[in-house]
Amino acid sequence: MPSTASKLVSLNLAGSSIDLTRQICDIESVSGNETALADAIEQALVGYAHLEIIRDGDTVVARTNLGRAQRVVIAGHIDTVPLNENLPTRFETIDGVEYLWGRGTVDMKAGVAVQLKLAVELTEPGVDITWMWYDHEEVSGDLNGLGRLAGNRPDLFAGDFAILGEPTNSRVEGGCNGNLRVDVRTVGLRAHSARAWVGENAIHKAAPILGLLAAYQPREVEVEGLVYREGLNAVGISGGVAGNVIPDECIVHVNYRFAPSRNADEAEAHVRELFAGFDVVVVDKAEGARPGLNAPLAQQFLAAVGGEPMPKYGWTDVARFSALGVPAVNYGPGDPLKAHADDERVAVEQITDCEDGLRSWLAASTR
Amino acid sequence: MPSTASKLVSLNLAGSSIDLTRQICDIESVSGNETALADAIEQALVGYAHLEIIRDGDTVVARTNLGRAQRVVIAGHIDTVPLNENLPTRFETIDGVEYLWGRGTVDMKAGVAVQLKLAVELTEPGVDITWMWYDHEEVSGDLNGLGRLAGNRPDLFAGDFAILGEPTNSRVEGGCNGNLRVDVRTVGLRAHSARAWVGENAIHKAAPILGLLAAYQPREVEVEGLVYREGLNAVGISGGVAGNVIPDECIVHVNYRFAPSRNADEAEAHVRELFAGFDVVVVDKAEGARPGLNAPLAQQFLAAVGGEPMPKYGWTDVARFSALGVPAVNYGPGDPLKAHADDERVAVEQITDCEDGLRSWLAASTR
Numbered sequence: 001m002p003s004t005a006s007k008l009v010s011l012n013l014a015g016s017s018i019d020l021t022r023q024i025c026d027i028e029s030v031s032g033n034e035t036a037l038a039d040a041i042e043q044a045l046v047g048y049a050h051l052e053i054i055r056d057g058d059t060v061v062a063r064t065n066l067g068r069a070q071r072v073v074i075a076g077h078i079d080t081v082p083l084n085e086n087l088p089t090r091f092e093t094i095d096g097v098e099y100l101w102g103r104g105t106v107d108m109k110a111g112v113a114v115q116l117k118l119a120v121e122l123t124e125p126g127v128d129i130t131w132m133w134y135d136h137e138e139v140s141g142d143l144n145g146l147g148r149l150a151g152n153r154p155d156l157f158a159g160d161f162a163i164l165g166e167p168t169n170s171r172v173e174g175g176c177n178g179n180l181r182v183d184v185r186t187v188g189l190r191a192h193s194a195r196a197w198v199g200e201n202a203i204h205k206a207a208p209i210l211g212l213l214a215a216y217q218p219r220e221v222e223v224e225g226l227v228y229r230e231g232l233n234a235v236g237i238s239g240g241v242a243g244n245v246i247p248d249e250c251i252v253h254v255n256y257r258f259a260p261s262r263n264a265d266e267a268e269a270h271v272r273e274l275f276a277g278f279d280v281v282v283v284d285k286a287e288g289a290r291p292g293l294n295a296p297l298a299q300q301f302l303a304a305v306g307g308e309p310m311p312k313y314g315w316t317d318v319a320r321f322s323a324l325g326v327p328a329v330n331y332g333p334g335d336p337l338k339a340h341a342d343d344e345r346v347a348v349e350q351i352t353d354c355e356d357g358l359r360s361w362l363a364a365s366t367r
Numbered sequence: 368m369p370s371t372a373s374k375l376v377s378l379n380l381a382g383s384s385i386d387l388t389r390q391i392c393d394i395e396s397v398s399g400n401e402t403a404l405a406d407a408i409e410q411a412l413v414g415y416a417h418l419e420i421i422r423d424g425d426t427v428v429a430r431t432n433l434g435r436a437q438r439v440v441i442a443g444h445i446d447t448v449p450l451n452e453n454l455p456t457r458f459e460t461i462d463g464v465e466y467l468w469g470r471g472t473v474d475m476k477a478g479v480a481v482q483l484k485l486a487v488e489l490t491e492p493g494v495d496i497t498w499m500w501y502d503h504e505e506v507s508g509d510l511n512g513l514g515r516l517a518g519n520r521p522d523l524f525a526g527d528f529a530i531l532g533e534p535t536n537s538r539v540e541g542g543c544n545g546n547l548r549v550d551v552r553t554v555g556l557r558a559h560s561a562r563a564w565v566g567e568n569a570i571h572k573a574a575p576i577l578g579l580l581a582a583y584q585p586r587e588v589e590v591e592g593l594v595y596r597e598g599l600n601a602v603g604i605s606g607g608v609a610g611n612v613i614p615d616e617c618i619v620h621v622n623y624r625f626a627p628s629r630n631a632d633e634a635e636a637h638v639r640e641l642f643a644g645f646d647v648v649v650v651d652k653a654e655g656a657r658p659g660l661n662a663p664l665a666q667q668f669l670a671a672v673g674g675e676p677m678p679k680y681g682w683t684d685v686a687r688f689s690a691l692g693v694p695a696v697n698y699g700p701g702d703p704l705k706a707h708a709d710d711e712r713v714a715v716e717q718i719t720d721c722e723d724g725l726r727s728w729l730a731a732s733t734r
Contacts, residue, residue: 192704192707194682196598196600203619205581207574214572229564234568234570234606234614235560235609235610235614236607236614237570237604237605237607239603240602240620244602253610255560257560283610314559314561
């Protein structure tokens with residue numbers, strides 16, 4: 001529900017998308033604290049006759065109902081990872097490039113700002129548009145606002161194509177790698193370390209696990225013309241009871257980022273085969289998404305925004321659309337390598353590039 | 368200082384050493400909580416004219432001053448590791464063997480009981496004797512009561528031979544292995560695990576460390592006729608930042624138990640050579656102790672108690688005597704494999720065996 005008027009921050013949607021990015025970033029919205037920003041977005045949109053507004057928790061949906069032949073879903077999350085003395089935003093120029101610096105500028109409030117600006121501006125788009133601004137993307141998947149909305153209002157996800165505004169340097173990044181996390185475990189027998197031969201050292205038994213990981217050659221897999229780069233990595237290891245005890249357990253936490261040529265079950269089978277003989281427990285398993293660039297709308301979109309499409313390496317919510325049968329791509333301002341960084345900053349030119357790209361496609365070419 | 372009379376538990380030294388073991392075990396004295404037992408010991412000894420009593424914290428020293436040509440130090444710690452529902456003690460018979468069950472029965476209150484009984488009984492021993500019952504053996508070395516006493520009263524450590532009552536199945540175990548603990552560390556570069564090629568995986572870099580440990584063949588080294596078995600083991604491993612981050616550090620905690628043919632500096636050099644190229648930081652370093660069985664008193668002692676001497680694998684406080692130039696051996700009732708075990712229990716026959724062995728030597732042969 002909207003807050004009382006006294007708490008509400010007004011957004012000015014009439015200025016530039018750069019200015020709007022700054023306004024949105026300066027409303028702190030670390031995951032779990034999105035209400036003020038969601039209220040401000042809802043309030044800013046509520047007067048526009050071409051938009052139907054739906055609120056679900058701290059997710060705001062705005063959609064046109066113009067009877068167009070096709071519908072596009074365009075989504076962005078409004079939460080950020082925690083601050084680290086990087087708000088309020090400021091402008092800075094580095095090597096002649098102007099940046100907006102601060103938490104959320106890259107991941108992904110610049111994308112949200114572009115979307116918001118176009119949502120009110122494009123009263124007669126060539127396709128019907130469902131805009132979604134959602135909460136809780138940066139935390140555990142079970143809290144994800146898009147996931148919650150898909151449960152509460154699956155009808156809102158109907159569409160022929162979807163665009164997620166995650167940072168891509170304002171280039172099109174298709175699909176995403178899948179994400180599997182497993183614990184690979186060895187078991188030994190405790191003993192006093194002064195009489196090690198009485199026990200079995202579970203950490204020593206993990207030597208071949210690390211050996212396999214160190215020697216592993218990750219694949220590069222072409223899917224629908226895009227080359228996805230995989231990765232198989234230990235992201236954690238633990239073992240040990242005390243400084244004088246032979247350890248009876250060692251757990252290697254392994255993360256497999258797999259190309260969308262494989263589904264998650266196939267990815268799991270690959271990892272189980274690789275670590276045959278070890279105890280493997282699945283901790284987390286998320287499907288990837290094929291790029292979907294063969295869809296007619298995707299082809300039109302690519303033609304309108306220009307540039308060569310790239311694969312998306314990180315897992316994103318495009319996979320939710322992909323799983324629903326809606327082709328989806330990532331397209332938003334900001335360098336993904338600066339996402340979550342303490343010096344998170346977006347080149348302001350990318351914001352306007354993204355705005356121009358989306359506008360040119362939505363306004364004209366698809367009618 | 369002794370507690371008030373109302374708190375004081377009286378020990379009956381007139382019964383059997385088995386009964387006395389039980390009395391002492393039932394006075395709980397987990398490290399840091401030894402005062403009640405130290406008070407009881409001091410109180411039980413105070414009336415004996417042949418003993419000079421010295422109290423230092425919760426350590427009690429009792430010594431004869433009979434002008435004998437030689438002096439023997441006989442020591443035992445009075446603390447235990449934490450309880451695990453294994454007090455009060457009880458007798459139990461397993462496969463026809465009678466045991467006293469409970470925390471401290473092995474490590475090492477049966478040994479203390481034998482020593483206490485003989486301390487009051489042997490009013491005219493063949494050698495002068497310095498008995499030491501000390502606190503804080505089962506915890507960090509800087510708290511060790513014997514170490515504290517050596518600082519406060521180094522004169523009390525003068526002697527020609529020392530016996531530590533640690534559990535040895537009532538056989539003589541000479542010297543002890545040294546004990547070195549090091550952290551072997553790898554360094555990498557953090558990155559998002561979806562773009563692992565941007566970083567360097569510190570856990571993968573630890574693969575050769577575990578490989579070396581798994582392949583290592585520990586030595587067996589003869590020292591003065593006893594064969595010491597070494598051990599080199601990972602006793603802990605840690606690494607990892609988050610489930611989606613390439614880790615930038617991995618630490619393998621390594622424990623080297625080395626034969627007393629090497630001093631601690633040589634042991635460190637061996638480990639540094641083995642892990643050449645890795646960052647190695649010494650965490651803990653304790654000298655071993657040569658068996659010292661060539662000393663004339665040691666020979667007499669061996670002849671009196673009988674049996675073949677064995678090496679001591681675990682580090683014990685004999686190393687403190689050894690470092691002071693006093694030959695020292697371990698000799699006490701109880702199976703060391705049951706020390707610290709939840710089902711800690713001592714075969715009662717070993718208690719009387721140890722009592723008989725010590726008595727026969729101290730009373731007669733060395734005059």
